[in-house]
Amino acid sequence: xxxxxxxxxxxxxxxxxxxxxxxxxxxxxxxxxxxxxxxxxxxxxxxxxxxxxxxxxxxxxxxxxxxxxxxxxxxxxxxxxxxxxxxxxxxxxxxxxxxxxxxxxxxxxxxxxxxxxxxxxxxxxxxxxx
Amino acid sequence: xxxxxxxxxxxxxxxxxxxxxxxxxxxxxxxxxxxxxxxxxxxxxxxxxxxxxxxxxxxxxxxxxxxxxxxxxxxxxxxxxxxxxxxxxxxxxxxxxxxxxxxxxxxxxxxxxxxxxxxxxxxxxxxxxxxxxxxxxxxxxxxxxxxxxxxxxxxxxxxxxxxxxxxxxxxxxxxxxxxxxxxxxxxxxxxxxxxxxxxxxxxxxxxxxxxxxxxxxxxxxxxxxxxxxxxxxxxxxxxxxxxxxxxxxxxxxxxxxxxxxxxxxxxxxxxxxxxxxxxxxxxxxxxxxxxxxxxxxxxxxxxxxxxxxxxxxxxxxxxxxxxxxxxxxxxxxxxxxxxxxxxxxxxxxxxxxxxxxxxxxxxxxxxxxxxxxxxxxxxxxx
Numbered sequence: 181x182x183x184x185x186x187x188x189x190x191x192x193x194x195x196x197x198x199x200x201x202x203x204x205x206x207x208x209x210x211x212x213x214x215x216x217x218x219x220x221x222x223x224x225x226x227x228x229x230x231x232x233x234x235x236x237x238x239x240x241x242x243x244x245x246x247x248x249x250x251x252x253x254x255x256x257x258x259x260x261x262x263x264x265x266x267x268x269x270x271x272x273x274x275x276x277x278x279x280x281x282x283x284x285x286x287x288x289x290x291x292x293x294x295x296x297x298x299x300x301x302x303x304x305x306x307x308x309x310x
Numbered sequence: 311x312x313x314x315x316x317x318x319x320x321x322x323x324x325x326x327x328x329x330x331x332x333x334x335x336x337x338x339x340x341x342x343x344x345x346x347x348x349x350x351x352x353x354x355x356x357x358x359x360x361x362x363x364x365x366x367x368x369x370x371x372x373x374x375x376x377x378x379x380x381x382x383x384x385x386x387x388x389x390x391x392x393x394x395x396x397x398x399x400x401x402x403x404x405x406x407x408x409x410x411x412x413x414x415x416x417x418x419x420x421x422x423x424x425x426x427x428x429x430x431x432x433x434x435x436x437x438x439x440x441x442x443x444x445x446x447x448x449x450x451x452x453x454x455x456x457x458x459x460x461x462x463x464x465x466x467x468x469x470x471x472x473x474x475x476x477x478x479x480x481x482x483x484x485x486x487x488x489x490x491x492x493x494x495x496x497x498x499x500x501x502x503x504x505x506x507x508x509x510x511x512x513x514x515x516x517x518x519x520x521x522x523x524x525x526x527x528x529x530x531x532x533x534x535x536x537x538x539x540x541x542x543x544x545x546x547x548x549x550x551x552x553x554x555x556x557x558x559x560x561x562x563x564x565x566x567x568x569x570x571x572x573x574x575x576x577x578x579x580x581x582x583x584x585x586x587x588x589x590x591x592x593x594x595x596x597x598x599x600x601x602x603x604x605x606x607x608x609x610x611x612x613x614x615x616x617x618x619x620x621x622x623x624x625x626x627x628x629x630x631x632x633x634x635x636x637x638x639x640x641x642x643x644x645x646x647x648x649x650x651x652x653x654x655x656x657x658x659x660x661x662x663x664x665x666x667x668x669x670x671x672x673x674x675x676x677x678x679x680x681x682x683x684x685x686x687x688x689x690x691x692x
Contacts, residue, residue: 187436187439187440188434188435188436191436202557209559209561210557211557212556212557213434213556213557216434235455235558236451236452236454236455237451237454237503238447238450238451238454238502238503238504239450239500239502239503240441240444240447240502241499241500241501241502241503242423242501244423244425244441244443244444245422245423245425246425246438247425247427247428247435247438247439247443248438248439248440248441249439250439250440250441257441259441259442259447259451260451261451261558263560264560265560266560267560268557268558268559268560269557269558269559269560270556270557271442271555271556271557271558273440273442279503284454284455284458284459295440301436301440
């Protein structure tokens with residue numbers, strides 16, 4: 181059992197197979213994350229699918245300036261967008277992959293991963309072959 | 311009311327790095343250049359608009375320019391600061407509120423990528439903390455998908471950068487004045503895949519000022535004038551994919567550039583085929599490629615042929631970014647959009663020297679794009 185604290189509350193559900201928490205607007209459109217402030221009253225939280233497809237991706241090769249607060253020394257990482265069919269396309273870290281593995285449209289699975297020694301964050305990884 | 315509004319003076323402070331001169335002082339320099347070009351005095355300016363993103367308020371410039379009691383409105387509108395100043399100055403003259411107005415934009419950024427504050431954009435802190443709030447990532451993510459869908463090659467990304475640096479060697483206000491060959495561009499360190507370090511512009515310094523006038527004033531002064539056929543500034547429509555987006559709609563949507571471009575063409579009563587020279591937002595190589603299509607100059611995927619055939623070179627059928635664009639000039643946010651209009655003014659007046667577009671260009675098109683999803687288009691006619 182990990183003692184890592186989520187990087188922020190309310191990003192994903194607290195269950196055995198956690199899911200991102202999106203927000204459904206009155207017009208049916210789903211957004212992520214759930215907005216704060218007065219806008220929160222206008223949406224309905226909704227747990228999102230754990231499975232989607234890769235919409236786009238890139239590498240982060242240089243260390244971002246503040247407010248980036250990742251572990252030292254800096255390790256390059258992958259980020260991308262994953263389309264959760266019929267729901268929303270979310271921006272996310274991509275783990276367990278190298279750039280040569282990634283193909284737009286490939287199946288991706290949600291996972292909670294360590295961010296640093298104290299905090300966890302969300303990510304997607306390529307769906308493992310059965 | 312004034313039906314037609316003209317640019318009668320254009321001034322620029324060279325872009326790049328000028329140690330020991332503040333962003334605002336670079337702005338004052340550009341204003342004096344523009345006034346001299348227009349053949350007027352500061353006291354003749356009846357209304358002024360200007361600003362910067364990171365170098366302070368523009369109206370303080372009256373300390374140097376003269377305390378003439380001129381109404382001076384500070385513009386703080388991120389990447390659209392220059393475009394907003396131009397829109398406001400044009401509208402003031404069109405409304406008949408004055409006959410001579412000034413638009414000025416300047417900036418001075420520290421080295422390295424921009425570091426935006428999440429709260430300034432209505433975003434949660436974790437978005438920045440986890441390293442997802444970088445403008446460079448957005449452009450890489452957008453072109454990565456675009457290349458996969460529309461068959462754009464990495465080589466074409468490289469050709470855009472090679473053209474920019476080649477044009478920069480011919481331009482006295484450019485920052486990067488040395489050519490960079492295609493192999494060096496393609497094999498340079500990757501910043502955000504597929505974009506290498508030579509495919510990205512850098513935050514920089516610089517200033518641009520434009521003097522605008524009514525037709526009546528142009529006739530009175532006998533100015534070397536360029537007509538502003540249209541200015542359209544638009545924020546993002548529903549469902550668009552923009553910089554700093556933790557999520558995007560699965561339903562797709564419009565693009566601020568497409569909306570602004572259509573409005574500008576409609577207002578000017580012309581189409582993309584009538585444009586003789588264009589300055590398109592090239593934050594990185596892919597942005598120029600995508601903006602060629604979003605502004606209506608080609609269909610998605612045709613850019614591959616455009617770059618291979620050299621159609622966007624100076625001397626090509628529709629030259630793009632004749633001064634080297636953001637890639638060669640750098641991006642001082644407050645000045646960058648006005649630099650494009652400055653360059654079109656230079657080209658339409660036939661004062662481009664070594665980088666002059668041949669055969670007397672008649673229509674110049676400029677397009678700036680920025681956070682959090684906005685575009686401003688200006689069309690100039692000779």
